[in-house]
Structure formats: C-alpha cells, structure tokens
Amino acid sequence: MERKKKVAVIGGGSWATAIIKMLSDNEVEKDIFWWMRNKDAASYIREYHHNPNYLSAVEIKIPSDQITTKLSAVIKSCDLLILSIPAAFLKDALSTVSAELLQGKYIISAIKGIVPEENQIIGDYLQSRFDVPLDRIAVISGPCHAEEVSLEKLSYLTIASASPHTASVFSSMLNTRYIKTIQSDDIYGTEYGAVLKNIYAVASGICHGVGYGDNFQAVLISNAIREMARFLAKVHPINRDINESAYLGDLLVTAYSQFSRNRTFGNMIGKGYTVRSAQLEMNMVAEGYYASKCIHQINKTYQVDMPICRAVYAILYEKHSPHIEMRLLSEQLT
Ligand SMILES: NC(=O)C1=CN([C@@H]2O[C@H](COP(=O)(O)OP(=O)(O)OC[C@H]3O[C@@H](n4cnc5c(N)ncnc54)[C@H](O)[C@@H]3O)[C@@H](O)[C@H]2O)C=CC1
Numbered sequence: 440m441e442r443k444k445k446v447a448v449i450g451g452g453s454w455a456t457a458i459i460k461m462l463s464d465n466e467v468e469k470d471i472f473w474w475m476r477n478k479d480a481a482s483y484i485r486e487y488h489h490n491p492n493y494l495s496a497v498e499i500k501i502p503s504d505q506i507t508t509k510l511s512a513v514i515k516s517c518d519l520l521i522l523s524i525p526a527a528f529l530k531d532a533l534s535t536v537s538a539e540l541l542q543g544k545y546i547i548s549a550i551k552g553i554v555p556e557e558n559q560i561i562g563d564y565l566q567s568r569f570d571v572p573l574d575r576i577a578v579i580s581g582p583c584h585a586e587e588v589s590l591e592k593l594s595y596l597t598i599a600s601a602s603p604h605t606a607s608v609f610s611s612m613l614n615t616r617y618i619k620t621i622q623s624d625d626i627y628g629t630e631y632g633a634v635l636k637n638i639y640a641v642a643s644g645i646c647h648g649v650g651y652g653d654n655f656q657a658v659l660i661s662n663a664i665r666e667m668a669r670f671l672a673k674v675h676p677i678n679r680d681i682n683e684s685a686y687l688g689d690l691l692v693t694a695y696s697q698f699s700r701n702r703t704f705g706n707m708i709g710k711g712y713t714v715r716s717a718q719l720e721m722n723m724v725a726e727g728y729y730a731s732k733c734i735h736q737i738n739k740t741y742q743v744d745m746p747i748c749r750a751v752y753a754i755l756y757e758k759h760s761p762h763i764e765m766r767l768l769s770e771q772l773t
C-alpha cells in the first residue's frame with residue numbers, strides 16, 4: 440500500500456491560506472503541514488483555526504501541531520513542497536535551506552514572480568540554487584484569486600511541469616468540487632506568462648487611475664496578450680495556444696478583477712500615489728512592481744518589442760508621469 444503523502448505549504452499569505460483550504464477539501468489522503476514566518480499568526484491559527492491576517496473567514500482544518508515556524512524541520516518531514524511566498528522574499532525565506540535538504544522532494548511553485556537579484560523565474564532558481572531536477576518541479580497558475588477560493592467559487596488551475604507525473608501528483612491533490620485542474624508541459628511559458636500578466640494588470644490599474652475607460656482598457660489588454668505572445672515565443676519557443684486559461688485567462692482576471700492586487704496598486708499609482716505609499720496602503724504584495732524591473736533587465740538580452748512593460752517600468756522606476764507615459768503608449772497601441 441502506498442504511504443500517505445506529506446505535503447507542506449510554505450508561506451502565510453492569502454494564496455497559501457487558499458491552498459491550505461484546497462488541500463484540506465481535496466479527497467486524496469494526505470498529511471498537510473503549514474510553515475509561516477510570522478510566529479503570532481501561527482499561534483493564532485493553532486488556537487483559533489483562522490488566519491488573522493489573510494482570508495480570515497476560512498476555517499483551517501489541519502491539526503495545530505502541523506502549523507509551524509520551523510522551516511528546516513517541516514521540509515525534512517515532507518515529500519511535497521508548495522512554495523507560496525512573494526518572489527521578492529523567497530531568497531531570504533530559503534536562506535537557511537540547503538540543496539541537500541531539498542534532495543528527493545517534489546516542489547511546486549505557486550509564486551507568480553521573479554527572484555529579484557537573480558532575475559530568475561522560480562523554476563530556474565530552484566534548479567540553479569538548489570540543484571532540484573526539472574522533472575521534480577511544477578508550477579500552479581491560471582486565473583484564480585484566493586478570495587474566490589475562500590468563497591468556493593468555481594475556478595481552474597493550470598499545473599505545469601516538464602514531467603507529466605509531477606504535474607499529476609500535484610493536480611490530484613488540488614482538485615475539489617470548486618477547483619478544476621488542467622495539466623500542461625509548458626512550465627517556462629506558464630511561469631513567464633504569469634509574471635507578465637501582473638505587469639499588464641498594473642498597467643490596467645494605472646490607466647483606470649488616470650481616467651481611461653473600459654474601451655481603452657480592452658485595447659490595452661488586446662495589445663498585452665500579443666506582447667506576452669511575442670516574449671514567450673522568443674524566450675521559450677514551443678507550440679502554445681496563448682488563448683488558454685493559463686495565459687489569456689490569467690491576464691483577463693488580473694486586469695479586470697476587483698480582487699487583483701496588481702490592478703489596485705496600479706490604480707493608486709495612476710491616481711498619484713508614490714510607489715511607497717501605494718505599497719503601505721496594501722497589506723498585500725503586488726508582484727508586478729518587482730517583475731517590471733526584472734523583465735526590463737531580462738529583455739535587454741531578448742530585445743522583444745514590449746511597449747506596455749516599457750511604459751510601466753518608466754512610471755514605476757524612472758518616475759515618469761503616468762498621464763504622459765500612458766498617452767505616449769496609446770499612440771503605439773493598435
Ligand atoms: N493572492 C492570490 O490570489 C494569488 C497569489 N498568487 C501568488 O502567490 C504568491 C504569494 O502571494 P500572496 O499569498 O497572495 O501574498 P499576500 O499579498 O496575500 O501576502 C503577503 C505575504 O508576503 C509575506 N511578506 C510580507 N513582507 C514580507 C517580508 N519582508 N519577508 C517575508 N515575507 C513577507 C507576508 O507574510 C505574506 O505571506 C505571489 O507570488 C502571488 O503572485 C498566485 C495566485 C493567486
């Protein structure tokens with residue numbers, strides 16, 4: 440008989456909380472462990488079975504002694520790891536973790552971002568920093584906001600891995616009545632697509648903030664998907680359908696949803712907030728801010744025509760006026 444799998448969720452934010460819910464509601468037998476950095480939050484969850492800071496209505500059904508702030512111990516005891524920390528903090532969070540500790544583990548990244556100092560997507564970072572073999576890595580993507588998971592609204596997740604086995608192991612653990620999983624072998628395209636859609640959602644928020652309407656936003660997003668297609672075709676040229684949920688679907692939900700942190704952040708920038716004040720206003724992290732700088736640097740190698748990413752970078756990092764930059768961008772959209 441196969442041993443019961445042990446799976447650890449690494450991270451204490453909204454997406455980690457939603458993933459704990461999906462794993463708990465999924466019928467495959469397993470032991471679920473949860474690591475978070477914040478000791479007060481961990482104690483609160485052990486006592487009251489709710490995350491005090493994120494998705495606080497979700498009931499946490501895992502045993503209290505499986506909620507921990509001890510990272511190495513939890514990694515050691517689990518076969519499967521789900522990373523759900525904003526990319527900007529990943530390196531710091533894993534600073535005490537060795538390649539040896541990760542040997543033999545299956546790791547899935549639920550992160551939609553790039554490790555800033557390395558300019559690497561998470562799959563590349565895990566391979567280069569920890570020698571994790573590509574066939575043991577997967578990513579979770581697709582149009583899915585944690586807030587809607589908490590409400591059990593029907594959602595679709597794409598589980599991408601170079602190994603169909605790895606994709607199916609994670610996929611079988613996340614399916615529930617309200618979550619459908621789709622498997623993909625496009626791990627690179629799925630990761631880069633998720634990073635880019637966050638930047639486009641920031642752009643969408645900026646446009647709204649400076650006063651453009653739905654008509655203009657539709658043109659912006661139509662251009663954004665073509666920009667994404669150009670970049671993915673250059674970075675990882677395989678035969679992919681850019682209209683699938685993991686690419687176009689995720690772009691749409693992030694660019695339009697009231698729950699999107701990237702859109703909310705962009706909207707504040709468009710209204711005149713500084714980056715710092717917009718970040719302080721949110722208890723959550725907009726990955727698109729960090730990704731904008733990383734993609735700007737990565738694209739120095741690839742030289743893809745990316746006017747939307749370029750405009751967002753100019754606003755966020757070169758302090759260009761959102762009004763002027765969006766007007767200049769509008770002249771390039773088709
Ligand atoms: N929230 C969502 O609906 C979805 C999020 N994701 C991705 O999941 C990843 C995690 O995001 P969320 O859970 O949504 O984050 P969040 O925005 O809900 O929460 C922020 C997280 O960052 C941590 N944090 C803040 N400052 C920190 C610091 N200085 N050092 C270490 N950690 C710090 C907090 O403890 C918390 O876990 C991101 O890459 C995001 O793009 C992916 C799909 C859906």
Ligand SMILES: O=C(CO)COP(=O)(O)O
Pocket residue numbers: 551581582583584637640689692693698699700701702724725726
């Ligand atoms: O990736 C997401 C939805 O699919 C979450 O997007 P935001 O980080 O903008 O909320």
